[in-house]
Amino acid sequence: MESAKLVLLSLLLFWHQTCSGSHDTIAANESISDGSLVISRGGRFALGFFSPGSSSYRYLGIWYHDIGEQTVVWVANRNDPITGTSGILTGHGYCNLFLYSNSSSKLPLWSANVSAGSNGTCVAQLLDSGNFVLKEGASKRITVWQSFDYPSDTVLPGMKIGLSRRTGLSSFLTSWRSEDDPGIGNFSYKLKPSASPQLFMYQGTIPYCRGAPWQWERSVPWPWESNHDFFNDTFDNNEDGIYYSTAIMDSSVYMRAVVDPSGILKSMTWDEGDGRWKAFYASPKQKCDFYGTCGPNSKCDPSIVFPYECACLPGYEPRFPKKWHLRDGSGGCVRKRAEATSICGEGEGFVRVEKVKLPDTSAAVWVGLGTSKLNCEGECRKNCACSAYATIDIGGKGIGCLQWHGAMMDTVDFPLRAYDLYVRVDALDSSGFVEFKLKISIIVPSVVSVWIVIALLAYLWLRKWKKRRETSEATKDIKHSTTIYPELPFFNLGTIQAATNNFSPTTKLGQGGFALVYKGRLPNGQEIAVKRLSANSRQGLEQFRNEVLLIAKLQHRNLVKLHGCCIEEEEQMLIYEYLPNRSLDLFLFDRKGGTVLDWTRRFSIIVGIARGILYLHQDSRFRIIHRDLKTSNILLDGELNPKISDFGMAMILEADQVHGKTASIGGTYGYMSPEYAVFGKFSEKSDVFSFGVILLEMITGKKINRVYSEDDNLNLITYVWERWKEEKALEVVDSSMEGSLNAQEVLKCIQIGLLCVEEDVQDRPNMSMTVLMLNTAMPLPRPKQPGFPGTSCFNKSRGAAEGSFSVNEGQEWFGNPACSDSFDGPIIAWSHSAAG
Template sequence: MNSANVVLLSLLLFCHQTCSASRDTIAANESLSDGSLVISRGGRFALGFFSPGSSSYRYLGIWYHGIQERSVVWVANRNDPITGTSGILTGHGYCCLHLYSNSSSKLPLWSANVSAGSNGTCVAQLLDSGNLVLREGKSKMTTVWQSFDYPSDTLLPGMRVGLSRRTGLSSFLTSWRSEDDPGTGNFSYKIKPSASSQLFMNHGINSYWRAPPWPWQRWEGNHELYNDSFVDNEDGIFVSIDLVDSSVLVRVVVDPSGTLMLMTHDESDGRWRVYYTTPKQKCDFYGSCGPNSKCDPSISFPFECTCLPGYEPKYPRKWHLKDGSGGCVRKRSESSSFCGDGDGFVRVAKVKLPDTSAAIWMDLGTRKLTCEGECRRNCLCSAYATIATDEKGIGCLIWYGALMDTVYSQPRDYDLYVRVDALELADYLKESSGFLELKMKLHFSIIIPSIISAWLVIFLSVYLWLKKRKKSRAKNRQIRNIFHRPSDDSNYLDDSLASKDTKRSTIYPELPFFSLNTIHEATDSFSLANKLGQGGFGLVYKGKLPNGQEVAVKRLSKNSNEGMEQFKNEVFLIAKLQHRNLVKLYGCCIEQDEQILIYEYLPHNSLDSLLFVDESVRSVLEWGKRFNIIVGIARGILYLHQDSRFRIVHRDLKPSNILLDAELNPKISDFGMARILKGDQMERKTTRIGGTYGYMSPEYALFGRFSVKSDVFSFGVMLLETVTGKKMNEFSLEDPSLSLIGHVWELWRADRISEVADSSLSLSRRDLNEALRCIQIGLLCVEDIAAHRPDMLAVILMLNSEATPVPSPKQPAFVCSRPKVLLTKEPTYSCRFKSEISTGPVEILILCSEDIQDNCGRSCGA
């Protein structure tokens, strides 16, 4: 190798090392072009050019570096986007940063506003706090400009929101216009100096939300993650947050809709989690009940707004219609007794104090007067609150004029004392002691009969209660005997599998019994907010046990005739079944006429809640996940049919009984209709046909005969629904087929089966072949003769192995169609399906006139 090549190789290596090493500074006369990054020394933040969302415009910004989800925390040219990738950030010798749309541009789109007194050279540096600073001097330690003084929509730890008394600079957050446009939005989050400084969210020039007054009432949120601080001194008024653990990523964001969100980064999945948001409910919005009122979120009837003591609705008609925006006005406003002898104050407990813009702070110090005395001295004083703080000692907040945005807040410990006139104070005192006073003045001739009547009511109530309790205990004893005595019901247990010792012992000693109090605490007394859904014999609620375990609570309806049998069936069967594709039973509760089952909680609810919705939601179930769900259901059914202690026929398999966990793994639930086949028994017959039309096999729906092949039929219907995204009982098209099975069968016969797959799926060639194979297996499962359907072991082999041949399907059951030749003069529809009875296969024809064609379709399709 000659010397020229050695020099060239050395230059290339030096260039590679220089270019690959990340930098955290931009020196004077250096620049940053689109495609390059400045990365903070610790690697936490990056400075560079980006395009938000689906926008093609380019912006200079700072974002978290090295995490999966890009999170922009600051934007320089938020209102002046760059077209194309020609943007360039340049450092100048006189402590300036200029952003140009291209290298030949003379006018900068954005500049760092450095004071005119700076005439030295500066270095721009990106710190690990996310702060971009300009530093001058020989040691480059004097900060002359920083991005933290000019926030965008994000508050980072160490950043301050507030007002500088030295420079007059106001630092506040403003929302983006949208996810695709970081321009200045309609919402701003800033501090408002007053007697007790407050943080406001403004919508334009209007107040939208208000934080509790500082420093006596603090922010809400998770204080295990951060500490919030308030500073009010000669330098200015500032609010900031500091991390308790510097390894945790925390940020506060104002989103384009005006919601303030406290977010933390979850390292387990690389996503941001929302820990706290506001505003969330009506009382969070500023002045939602108007002036001189109190908003109480715990009151729903008649509605959240109530007038403060001494006030009445300004517009009674609107108030009656639950419109409290007009607020309240003083009663007897013409009376002179408001500021005179006899006036006083009524306590309003535990509130977020009203807007302090119309209040003053008064330090009592060594004064002998109290807060009440200070307020009473001025006729314009409308309310006061006594405050004790470390910063200002003991003092008073005194309001003059209207009291705006008073909100009941249970965690708060401040009381507001509202000034009322003599008449109102007298009424208040009378109400406080009225009952005792009335009782003392009643004549004995009224009291004695009342006492006797009251005792009679008490005795009658106790008698009825004891009678009801006795009946309830007898019923609960009967129910508990289900779990503590041997069972001879062949519907549930196979006697051939149980020894005499087993029958004499308790059947389920390992099944936990929960107290009703525990269930009430877990579900917030069966709150509708925790309702997950409704089954055939009751409601299902989300709950959280004292150990933090999330559960699903299934509550038996007291009006259900078949509920008791289904309750017993669920416990007998599912308590003894253990499989990853079956829902897990944690225990039950039998107390006070309540029969409750406690299951594991599955966050994605049921399969139908994701499958039978609009295309945007359904697209979450991409083909790989759908195929895993199909295989998981098949494995669960195979366990019931072959691998469990009993051979179990579920009898009610449908998408609403397939629950999905956090990873979208399926779990079969609701065993209320399940039955056991004893020994070598292959089929049973019942006169009580239960289940869901559309998923019941023809031999079961028509003749009450069920077997493992009944579940195979139901699985086949679910398989077709999962691939097509169409619901069996609600399917309709303008082609001859009136059911999903008939539609798929017609396309199979016409060699157009590729048209069946869900339009929301993006299928590769391999995925399409797999989907078509599933359709063929589904048609095999819904054949009209039970013996022709494959068992679940064969289904799993066909699903998991491309080498396993899949037979061609025969005519399925429940194929409905319009006849090509009208049978009568009037428009007529027909429904044909085949079935098998003891004498052999038969074909049934249903004729329907046009006015009942919907019922015909349901009869056949179901």
């Protein structure tokens, strides 16, 4: 009997050891439950379920396993706690990880959200670095997911904080809500990559404190590096990404950095003797550590407490003198001579401010490498938007020239790891820079043939003169428009450069055939979208002029608002309202974005677009044909309300004019009506056709320029048409709208879409009737044969299906009476042109 008990006890102990999980891996289709642990091979870290502080909730996390104090470094289900001890983590056969609140739950609380390997080829492993990795492949060497890419509040040695250029993934820290709640708190610590990258602590979305701009030259140790022999900081900026990381030189040292719930970043090491964590660095801890303590254009000196830490930069004075003397410098500083709004070209100079943490580089731009201080100053002097500059040794790659455009925020006296800042001042504040010295720096000749230099200058002058003449003509038209419509302001180039970080790539929103679009912020805080015409684009200049002259006259809630324009030097720019959700196509054709648009929201967008077009056709001062309506030209505001944009190809019809013709056909294949694409004939009905295509895309979630049946070579229009004839129209509806569908309303919209894309121009409804059909329960006519492509006329040429056709193919079409009887346009060769 006793021996039987011993055998049973041994079995129970073996079962407990097996199920408690002392191994470091979770294989495909294995799981761990609450009470089990995954322990890294060297025993440094453990993964399992825990309750933080005095909380009774359970979370899946990683903590140090071999020290006396449980220190959690990563949490999976931060905002989704588990009640009770029924949690279970499962390794999925198709290379994924799922966390469930209990074994019978169908919906996971958390997932690694990857799908990389084939069944049975993946394993999850906890490493001695604290990184929990998911690997696939026969050798298990390919990492498809890792916890280091998704930090909680802690950064460990080897972990990267920054941005991946390959995946777009941003890795950053977020504080816990409290010691008892690991949910995402108010503070985040992340890398801001623009200009010279910097690490920011944010409180919500507001900067809370800031590290020094990217330290390329590491000859001077960090402030906390009195014991820097045991770890090394690294900054990487390459094709893979832009990152900050720390490596431990002594593997016996336990080190971590954490953002605590109060927003303090602490770097700590474990003191084995005292059995506790000791902080060797913490920030913010003094007044100058907080972002913008002294406001713009000032300097904060932490070594001075009395009379005041704040001082204005050279050439500036307190914005609010009374508050300044009461030791409130948050208003910052302004130019001493307010009437001198510009000090450009008025004998100005530069004053050196020594050994500072350089200002926030969000308002700075790199001018280039391999330049000298003298050349950097010369470049700044030539740019009226440049308010200061600094030269930085780029890690042995040469000298970099960094310029600030606009206000300088958060400059701090910083004896260690510091640079000199050169602030632009007017002639009265200048330190007496010799003008001759500047001229020498700009004119310094590379001693080559003088005649080559003269010829080159002559060529550049002629090119600039020609460009200015074209710009002058455009300016006359536009300024004439602003005489009639004075509400359209002109912006100066310096303002727009400052607003967009000198058109930094990080502010770029997108581009079209003739323009780039950037996000910007004006000095008053207003966000804008800047459409910058591509250089040397004659066609773009014509569209620019057309767009300004037209949109200045338009005011409607479903049309994008034009704030003004900028025509200066060789730049032509349109300044629009900034719409945070960008364009409709980014939502509609993205698998994740499409789920945001349920049917109610889509129908609201459809009606908004229709009302905007109706305004153009009927209610505005002129009858305007847009000619380039498509989902990428429908922008969405913060509430997902649609606004029609891009009027560069728009045409005006006279009051008694039914249609117009043009030999300059441009637009996007698929959205263009057949009579416009082939014959250059446009009318209100050509915009109606484009609206019909957009409506069908909204319902199906599919793009017009795709083949949806290989056997029949059907595009979206003919695909929907065939299903409609078979009374199977609901089969075309976007599956992401399941649960929100109003079948009767959807069928009505499909029918309206098919009516709008009918082949015969006369059969299509106008926009007034289309809006009426959308908003009422009136009986609708049965749709007829849809237009191009998919009809007998326009299937004559496969070239058209590819976006272009030749003159001969056009003649073949015109030879078909069924195709050409109703048109008298010229025979032309047309090619696809995706405009702006």
